[in-house]
Amino acid sequence: MNLRPVGILRSSLTDRKDAPRQGAEGAPDAWIEIEAWARDALLGIAVGDALLVLTWLHEADRRTLRVHPRNLPENEIAGVFATRSPDRPNPIGIHPVTVRAIEGLRMQVGPIEAIDGTPVLDLKADC
Amino acid sequence: MNLRPVGILRSSLTDRKDAPRQGAEGAPDAWIEIEAWARDALLGIAVGDALLVLTWLHEADRRTLRVHPRNLPENEIAGVFATRSPDRPNPIGIHPVTVRAIEGLRMQVGPIEAIDGTPVLDLKADC
Numbered sequence: 201m202n203l204r205p206v207g208i209l210r211s212s213l214t215d216r217k218d219a220p221r222q223g224a225e226g227a228p229d230a231w232i233e234i235e236a237w238a239r240d241a242l243l244g245i246a247v248g249d250a251l252l253v254l255t256w257l258h259e260a261d262r263r264t265l266r267v268h269p270r271n272l273p274e275n276e277i278a279g280v281f282a283t284r285s286p287d288r289p290n291p292i293g294i295h296p297v298t299v300r301a302i303e304g305l306r307m308q309v310g311p312i313e314a315i316d317g318t319p320v321l322d323l324k325a326d327c
Numbered sequence: 328m329n330l331r332p333v334g335i336l337r338s339s340l341t342d343r344k345d346a347p348r349q350g351a352e353g354a355p356d357a358w359i360e361i362e363a364w365a366r367d368a369l370l371g372i373a374v375g376d377a378l379l380v381l382t383w384l385h386e387a388d389r390r391t392l393r394v395h396p397r398n399l400p401e402n403e404i405a406g407v408f409a410t411r412s413p414d415r416p417n418p419i420g421i422h423p424v425t426v427r428a429i430e431g432l433r434m435q436v437g438p439i440e441a442i443d444g445t446p447v448l449d450l451k452a453d454c
Binding site for chain 1: 328329330331332333365367368369370371372376378379381383389392393403404405406407408409410411415416417419421446448449450451452454
């Protein structure tokens with residue numbers, strides 16, 4: 201079970217500390233640079249489409265099993281499976297986005313809270 | 328980027344050919360057996376919760392980049408990123424489910440169209 205990134209995210213967000221907790225909480229648009237070998241998989245995607253972007257949250261702590269939700273100490277501790285914490289055994293991010301622009305192998309999507317340099321694992325129709 | 332399964336799916340569906348295309352299209356409930364090391368990550372999950380189950384679609388063809396959507400020849404060929412095809416470079420399934428029962432490290436969820444023996448990668452709050 202080895203993942204092979206299909207692209208990389210290019211965002212104005214560069215520090216996990218500054219990232220909103222979810223895309224709908226004020227996240228910016230960002231660009232995905234798709235790998236040339238995956239070009240054929242883009243066929244049929246158009247501006248305005250609703251997609252799920254799957255990412256590898258590369259700065260996550262994979263040993264974390266319990267958290268205070270949203271990193272607020274006043275929230276009762278919970279297992280990561282009951283939360284959306286990025287820190288979890290397999291740190292796969294799921295980001296519902298709208299396609300804003302397509303330029304060859306580059307696609308602008310948003311809003312998305314993942315930081316610059318985040319590996320992109322997959323795009324899926326959001327239906 | 329190595330995935331470590333957190334559990335395994337136990338389902339009455341044993342053949343990919345018989346599985347519905349999506350959970351909401353007549354899929355059954357199934358059981359997830361969570362690995363003992365991940366027990367702490369379950370804290371706070373209750374019957375009735377809405378979760379996303381992430382799976383590794385282990386029978387997928389990872390070389391597939393274009394498909395006829397829903398495997399119907401009359402559907403125009405499309406890139407896998409524009410579809411929900413299980414055949415794709417990183418075959419991660421996303422399944423919105425409801426928690427039906429919890430018995431220690433076993434959790435019944437549904438509806439879910441993944442087949443028996445599918446590795447489970449993650450559970451997330453569906454919010």
